[in-house]
Amino acid sequence: MAVHEVAESRSTHGQAHAASANSITIDGLALTFANGHIGLQSTHLHVPGGQFCTLLGPSGSGKTTLLRAIAGLAKPTAGRILIGSTDVTGLDVQARNIGFVFQNYALFPHMNVAENIEYPLKLHKWSEADRAVRVKEILDLIELPHAGRRMVGELSGGQQQRVAIGRALAYRPALLLLDEPMGALDRRLRQQLGADLREIQQRAGITAVYVTHDQEEAFILSDRIAIMAGGVIQQYAAPSELYFRPRTRFVADFLGEANLVEVTAPLVATASGFEATTAYGPIRVEAADRPEGASKPTLVVRPEDIVLTRDGAERDGHVRPIPVEIVRELFLGSRCLVTARAPTGQEFRVECAKSRPTHGDAGFWISWAHSAAVLVDE
Ligand SMILES: Nc1ncnc2c1ncn2[C@@H]1O[C@H](COP(=O)(O)OP(=O)(O)OP(=O)(O)O)[C@@H](O)[C@H]1O
Numbered sequence: 001m002a003v004h005e006v007a008e009s010r011s012t013h014g015q016a017h018a019a020s021a022n023s024i025t026i027d028g029l030a031l032t033f034a035n036g037h038i039g040l041q042s043t044h045l046h047v048p049g050g051q052f053c054t055l056l057g058p059s060g061s062g063k064t065t066l067l068r069a070i071a072g073l074a075k076p077t078a079g080r081i082l083i084g085s086t087d088v089t090g091l092d093v094q095a096r097n098i099g100f101v102f103q104n105y106a107l108f109p110h111m112n113v114a115e116n117i118e119y120p121l122k123l124h125k126w127s128e129a130d131r132a133v134r135v136k137e138i139l140d141l142i143e144l145p146h147a148g149r150r151m152v153g154e155l156s157g158g159q160q161q162r163v164a165i166g167r168a169l170a171y172r173p174a175l176l177l178l179d180e181p182m183g184a185l186d187r188r189l190r191q192q193l194g195a196d197l198r199e200i201q202q203r204a205g206i207t208a209v210y211v212t213h214d215q216e217e218a219f220i221l222s223d224r225i226a227i228m229a230g231g232v233i234q235q236y237a238a239p240s241e242l243y244f245r246p247r248t249r250f251v252a253d254f255l256g257e258a259n260l261v262e263v264t265a266p267l268v269a270t271a272s273g274f275e276a277t278t279a280y281g282p283i284r285v286e287a288a289d290r291p292e293g294a295s296k297p298t299l300v301v302r303p304e305d306i307v308l309t310r311d312g313a314e315r316d317g318h319v320r321p322i323p324v325e326i327v328r329e330l331f332l333g334s335r336c337l338v339t340a341r342a343p344t345g346q347e348f349r350v351e352c353a354k355s356r357p358t359h360g361d362a363g364f365w366i367s368w369a370h371s372a373a374v375l376v377d378e
């Protein structure tokens with residue numbers, strides 16, 4: 001378990017989090033399946049009320065399992081789940097006041113749109129008059145005010161998705177859980193619906209936990225993102241912090257492109273931070289960038305932080321230029337992604353502006369500002 005997670009768990013146990021009515025606190029949650037497979041390992045997570053949290057991670061990393069545990073659909077082996085300051089670990093699904101939207105949005109095809117939205121209100125025994133008012137409100141909220149009488153099959157995928165979100169919101173859950181709700185939709189529609197969802201969530205003041213495979217979507221929608229791998233949350237932070245200050249190799253590599261530079265000797269403390277020995281000479285790193293207790297530090301440099309030059313001249317505050325050979329270029333429209341091979345054999349990904357280098361050419365150098373490199377742990 002990463003060190004920061006321990007710190008996070010302490011603050012959870014110490015109840016340092018202000019437990020607003022609809023905050024979610026996952027406290028040491030573990031889940032082992034009947035076949036012995038470990039789905040979640042001692043997981044800690046705090047989502048403040050009204051925030052949008054995204055679970056991001058590779059297939060099989062435990063995202064759905066965590067969502068199901070929060071919903072009450074999967075029973076944890078250890079740990080607690082709190083909504084506000086109420087321990088809901090032992091409560092039934094229905095008692096948790098949670099709305100769900102799953103990938104196969106499972107609207108009832110034999111019901112029209114209004115009946116779909118009304119269905120959970122009936123389950124919750126709302127009066128007929130209250131139901132009618134609420135269905136109209138929801139239809140307005142999801143911007144389908146005139147679609148109440150239409151059958152589900154007569155709607156587009158995106159419209160059905162909005163109905164599914166509306167249905168989940170109808171009885172005013174404090175919490176909304178969404179498991180890849182837009183997985184089946186095309187990119188444009190996802191963007192539009194993502195923006196809609198965010199607006200609906202903020203307007204209603206709901207706490208949302210969202211699962212996606214799409215990093216860009218996660219960056220755009222989320223207050224905070226939890227990066228999961230192997231049933232563990234590797235890092236939980238705001239999108240920009242995850243990108244610029246990843247704590248582990250995995251997080252750095254998983255989010256966007258990362259160049260990893262091995263540190264070949266123990267770090268040496270300097271007045272302003274650390275000096276890391278690498279195959280490319282010593283590289284200075286700011287003290288704040290060192291993960292606490294890093295056992296096997298690695299340097300991360302983002303492609304956009306690497307400067308490609310033809311002259312190899314040393315620059316102030318930059319690492320000594322490394323001679324490279326260009327092995328590949330990907331033209332991406334507004335920018336160009338170049339693969340440059342150093343004498344060590346390591347291939348660096350370098351992002352360039354429009355002007356493209358010549359393929360197969362040697363006579364290039366790469367360099368980056370010392371301050372651009374971040375130290376991460378194993
Ligand atoms: N009922 C089950 N019994 C045993 N193992 C399970 C069960 N459900 C899930 N798993 C396993 O637990 C791990 C986590 O599954 P989970 O569905 O949470 O992954 P995920 O992160 O949602 O993946 P995906 O992105 O593919 O949806 C996987 O290795 C999966 O095979």
Ligand SMILES: [Mg+2]
Binds near residue numbers: 063064065179
């Ligand atoms: Mg899943």
